[in-house]
Amino acid sequence: MKKLVFLLLICFYTVSYAQQSAKPDTKWFEDARFGLFIHFGPYSVLGSGEWIMQTRPIKGQDYRRLQQLFNPQAFDAREWVKTAKDAGMKYITLTSRHHDGFSNWATAQSDWNIMNTPYGKDIIRQLADECHKENIKLVFYYSLLDWMRSDYQYETGRTGQKAGRTEASDWNHYIAFMKAQLTELLTNYGEIAGIWFDGHWDQTADENRTSHEANVDWHYPELYSLIHSLQPNCLVANNHHLPPFAGEDYQIFERDVPGENKSGLSGQSVSHIPLETCQTINNSWGFNITDDNFKSVKTLIQLLVRTAGTGANLLLNVGPMPNGKIQPECVERLQQVGQWLDKYGFTIYETRGGTVAPQEWGVSTQKGNTLYIHVLDNSLKTVSAAIPNIKSAKLLNISAEKPLVWKKDKKTGEVVFTLPENLDETDSIIEVTLK
Secondary structure, three states, X not given: OHHHHHHHHHHHHHHHHHHHHOOOOOHHHHHHOEEEEEOOOHHHHHOEOOOHHHHOOOOHHHHHHHHHOOOOOOOOHHHHHHHHHHOOOOEEEEEEEOOXXXXXXXXXXXXXXXXXXXXXXXHHHHHHHHHHHHOOEEEEEEEOXXXXXXXXXXXXXXXXOOOOOOXXXXXXXXXXXXXXXXXXXXXXXXXXXXXXEEOHHHHEOOOOOOOOOEOOOOOHHHHHHHHHHHOOOOEEEEEOOOOOOOOOXXXXXXXXXXXXXXXXOOOOOOOOOOEEEEEEOXXXXXXXXXXXOOOOHHHHHHHHHHHHHOOEEEEEEEOOOOOOOOOHHHHHHXXXXXXXXXXXXXHOOOOEEOOOOOOOOEEEEEXXXXXXXXXXXXXXXXXXXXXXXXXEEEEOOOOOOOOOEEEXXXXXXXXXXXXXXXXXXXXXXXEXXXX
């Protein structure tokens, strides 16, 4: 009997260790290439972005009044998922909880949640059910920082200093709170594809958010282990603007294609794990009633192509209106991106960054021995690329009287393509077969 108990214990710990040490499958993520980011919460009511509590600023006791005003009666999970599918997106990342600490689900850990609004329904339940039905992967954005809770160590935080908190923080209590909420999200809503953390930078000492050192111990090994133990294939990512920490399954770049840093938020080195760029359709993450600077369809398609050309996914954001509807300007643009992907998505989905490195004129994507060269500058007469093992090449989306002309320098392996005059306005695609 003792021997049997001993063997059972060995089996239990072996399985437990294997679950925690095994790496989640990231192939679906790298194949997806395109996802929908959704920022939605009580801040949507004020129509000035998701940082309004911090930027205005608004004291916590006053901000809580939004709980009685947040009533997204027009929210329709089927409509959100259909918008994503029509756009050619393969996954959705939703703000389960943003920096204001409001939870979009029926959490038992706080009364500051969607169930205590006039709406009174679990948004995450509805979205999770629809995503599972439509085979769309679901990722939860989860804010590490909190502008409302007193147990969060706000004394050393770089934001939330004007929220009116006076009680001393209790960091261990806050960590336990986050663990309890993550457990709810990963046990009550079926298969969850990922947890997307944000807010690490609130506790960094330098304003540029480039330091690994934080003012607090975030207990990442515990948090990441908890996630992977509850759902072994749930991916973990952290928008800390730094090289990946141990236990993270993909690396996030905010507002920049990996390797660029035009926004000032993506100066970290590019790692060898899967990559993702998150970007907005206008300039705002949460609903902003005065932000009408919507990117053109051409800009969005080229952003998707350039991102895929670096081997990364594009997570493109919408900030639904307080009634729960996605802005029509966003829906219209997403539909047109989806129409382009219906024709040329095979040059994006399931590809990796091609052997031709990103250039000023465009990028390449690759699937097996097929290389897709995406020429994004339609003013060019020729493009050259290092392709030593080229076998053949043809134009995919341009009608030309003659076959594509190309010439290879046998010494350098450089191939010069002579382009037709009628290049596509958005993306001229050359399909290259490799030997």
